[in-house]
Amino acid sequence: MLSLLFFLSILLTAASGAAALALQSRPALAHRVGCWGQLAGTLAGVVLAILCLASDAPGHLRFDGPVPGLGFTLRFDALAGFFLLLVFGLGALATTFGLPYGFIGHSSSLGTRDFCLGFFLASMAVVVLADDVFTFFAAWESMSVFAFLLLPGEHEKREVREAAYLFLIASQVGTAFILVAFLVLAHHAGSLEFDAFRRAAPLSLPWRSGIFALALIGFGTKAGMIPFHVWLPKAHPVAPSHVSALMSGVMIKTALYGLIRFAFEFLAPLDAFWGLVVLTLGAVSAVLGALFALLEHDLKRMLAYSSVENVGIILMGLGVAIFFAGSGKGDWAAYALLAALFHTLNHAVFKTLLFLAAGSVLAATREASLEHLGGLARRMPATAVCFLVGAWAISGLPPANGFASEWMTYQALWVLASGSAGTHLLGPIAAACLALVGGLAAACFVRAAGVGFLGLPRTEPARRAEEAPRGMIWPMAALAALCLFAGLAPGLPLAMLAGCLPRQLSAPSLLLAGPLGLPAARSVEPPLYPLAIVATLAALLLGLTFVRRRLGTASAATRVHGPWNCGYPIVAPRAQYSASGFSQPFAYFARKLLSRKKLLDVHARHHYSPYLPESLVLRVHSVSPFDTLVYQPVKRFVIRLSKRVSRLQTGSLRLYLAFLLGTVILLLLIQP
Template identity: 40%
Template sequence: MQNHQFDLIASPGFFIATLLIYAGGAIGSLLLQNNDRRAALWSTLAAIAGSILGVSFAVAALLRGIIPAFTSESTFPLLSTSFYVDSLSALFVLAICLVALCCSIYALGYLRHYYAKYNIGLLGFFYHAFIASMILVVTVHNALSFLIVWELMSLASFFLVIYEHRDSANIRAGILYFVMTHVGTAFVIFAFLLMYQATGSFEFSAIRVGLDYASPILRGVIFLAALIGFGTKAGMIPVHIWLPSAHPAAPSHVSALMSGVMIKTGIYMLIRVSLDLLPPGELWWGMTVLVAGSLSALLGVLYALSEHDLKKLLAYHSIENIGIILMGIGCTLAFSATGHNTLATFSLIAALYHTINHATFKALLFLGAGAVISATQTRNIEHYGGMIKTMPQTALFFLIGSMAISALPPLNGFFSEWLTFQSLFRGATSFDAFHDFPFILTIGALALTSGLAAACFVKVFGVTFLARPRSTGAAQAKEAPFSMRMGMAGLAIIAIALGLFAGPVSRVLGQISANLIPGGKAESLGELNLITVSSPDKFYTISMPAVFLSLLAASIILSLLVFLMTRSRRVRIAPTWDCGTDLTPRMEITATGFARSIITIFKGVLRPSRQTDIEYHDSRLRYFPKMEKVILGQRDIYQPYFYQPLRELISKLAIQVKRIQSGKINAYVLYILLTLLGLLIYFLR
């Protein structure tokens, strides 16, 4: 393609055209809401078209290094806005549109489940508003405009979470999400107001310059407020409680978008604030993020292990992966604060790579889960089994996603986790004994997380697709429609490609990272080519194509060996020896049984509960049990130990504050007078 064509695609006009298509998709869906089929077709086709334009725009901007930007000036601050699509923004636009493209293709078949049950036009409206607002969140360059689009994204996703409103659990999940997202937004507003106080502007470009002169304490407070605010959206522990309820409640293609890309907008803003708007911070910023990342990763995967609701389990894995991304950001902040700019750049590559990877494989897994749930009408994995026979292609895509999230080579998850490990190893050797310690602990946490994630997906894949069906739904399941498989196939191919072509992708991410780290130079990052990725001092080197070829060669050699060793044997088909009983699905290992031993090891954290109900043949004698029912679960530690005390504290404060609400208009005017005098004294002194 000619350069001028790239320039045309990476122009503000093309960007606006993308947004207009989403706007058209939203309005058209509403207008066609009386006809489910037409509304679904219009909604999905418009989303596909918008996503293709968005992907083209982002790719052109990234490859050509163009920064499309435009500003709208007004004397009224709310009407002033600016958009600035630098390479970081372009990367996130690419991730959003790529995942949205696959989800929209998937939705062509998936939306049929909702025909005549729910309003498809309304779903299409909020779906488009959701995607467009996510794109705006990562491109807007003005704090006030940002808050508006951030709120738009939250509201659109809230309505998508409560879309299946006849289920009261979904309404509860939506309300929890609504409350938590606004708690997070309160912290975000606080951070922006502090920035405004320090710089006198809501424009990111002015804030970037003005914050250089802000005091370290103010910068620290802004950083903490941003970490809590954006961490809430990202699903960081302990402000994660909305995520495991809200993500499963939404339709599966929306869950894929929420888990795949919406929570990444929190990561995007954390990077934007801590590495772009704020000048290089202090070491404790990095250490704080490292600790938050370790806790989120480890606890996220432990909760996932004990979960039997397929979508909830995947939501917990999102918390785990956000933790891994935070580890990379933590390393970046720590290295940046101490002047290790090349290492900071490399750590940021790890964080960004895992962000993109998680967007693809988590979306793939949610789409796979959606296909399975549509076929079986249940989210409980104990009711699955043997579905590899009835849904072989879905099983293959789910397996690819499972392997990627379990960080198995040569898939993308492996490479980004490997990079994160390398960053942590460098951290453990670059600081004094005291500051090495968090890195060493984080390495342990990441190692444990990786192992547990692999165990969890052995459970999920094994219990869902292998062995024999445990329910009629699983036995009678049919393969997902073609468009749903297409959507999954797209994401599976991207996951494989991101693993195999790690070098070129790292080079692009290296350029983005170098732009954000003061003193960071893409040329100093070592070899980042098609074959090899290595650090300048050869501390680490890896070749993903070589890893792939090695695995392929090993598989071929092993197959050949097995073939050679067994070719003389006769194949004899006979029943399995079963101790004289009939084998039934009830004899298979269940998800609960599989996870119970691991849960027992971590019972101090997970607080497993066991409730036993016994029914006796004779309730007076209580000798001969007729039926025994065991309910295994986990106690929620966040409600009683964190949110409940916090709620009580806020309630007490509210009761005290309520005293000023006397119901007398004279008193209220007195408050106005006192405030006026206070402001006069404060500003004129």
């Protein structure tokens, strides 16, 4: 059954892509075939994912490959099922969105894009199912390659091309780290199969720590963890929006999936110290990601930075989980991991929603910069409502799902603080970081929603925007509903996630809160019931309406009139706050971190005095320190290296074999 569904979903998604490529000469037909086929495939995949989640024991599927020992092994367990659900569930919604969106957007290379998208989805699915190094890498690489192929919508733009190559380089560098980590493990276990890793006796602590560090860098690069994030905000926005949604919502989650597998299954027993490292990196990613998102005025790039932030929050939960698992407190580790997984789910949902809404805006206006938008709530009410729900959720405000998982992360930090002496301090500090992230994210999404959708339109395209077709609204509405559902009834997704926890962690006591409750980390504390809070809120509002009715008089009518605006009758679009203006205090506050240069060019005709300039132009140069300090040198090094390597080697498989050989020799030399 599982294997049948697996083949059905993979083949349908991939084959419909291939069909779309074949029908390329008739783009409209190709796109329809591709989308419907992918939709069918992803729906089959959703069923598969649910079956995986429901199954008690992991199922296996194995084929022998062309080379002995290099077979394909798949494993269907609950953790894979959860990530599979993300891939196929969100994949289904994104393809539904993509059907009308493709016709509005770039219509020239629809077939090729659907082809890539199909294979992208299929390879993501295989990544989370893979159960040996070879399968994993084949899928991982093809995921990166198809993601790369999906990127350049516009070949002619230099920055787009650069972003795509940056993405490829970052992927390859990250992959190299992961590969080394895997190969060391494989060398130790004597097999490329993951099951062998699980069974093998644990390595010594320095080796495990080294492998963990490699995996953390490798997967961290893919996940957009600071300081390895530079490619992410450049690459994600250049893809078509529903693809960006899948990249930010799902693809970076596969890296987290890999990290969880590594940490909890391959490298057990864990060391508590790793957890602290992950926690620290997570906190840094979260704070800086939120800050950079706030300073970005390109809507999609802002969302991409916000992915960095949310990956940071997930990593914070994961870090605490690793810490507790390492110090032998299984129930708290389970709680923290649950928080991380829950936030993974939530982020996947609302980030996809926000990217789809951004796509809908982009389709309607062809403007991605917040500085050129505004007033869309009037022209595109449904998109605006969906975006607002997403913004509310991603800002971590109750009762949406973002709050639920962030609250659980706080709880995890709270119990971390009651751990051993060294972690006492990290708990509250990380909590303060999380609070800062909450404040920054709220500012960021108030700005995005307020400047982009409310107020007056700033440009002609924004003034003439049209609401997206119904086919694009439905997926967004479904996601928005999911945001609220997961926030109001957090017990249900948590129960699902509890099944995904690694074997050594189990905490049945945590789930006593019921379907509507949000369990506290320490079972002595009562759970939180978001629905109760909403009900009280509603009661308060009802009472207030009653009071208002009683107090209101007949003459108290509501009139609509021009804004007061200091008595100046003309309300100009330029006289509302701009996105850059909104975030200027933050930019000033973080000026030491940003190295932005602002220049006010004062142009005066030569005989006019400087007091009365002809025109003034403000120019802002913004340079990310990570770009100049971390990434450019790495990029240069890799380019030089790859040039050298490409002279000797051609096929990528052989390159890997060479890697393999070299590493194995190296390890043999080093290991006593």
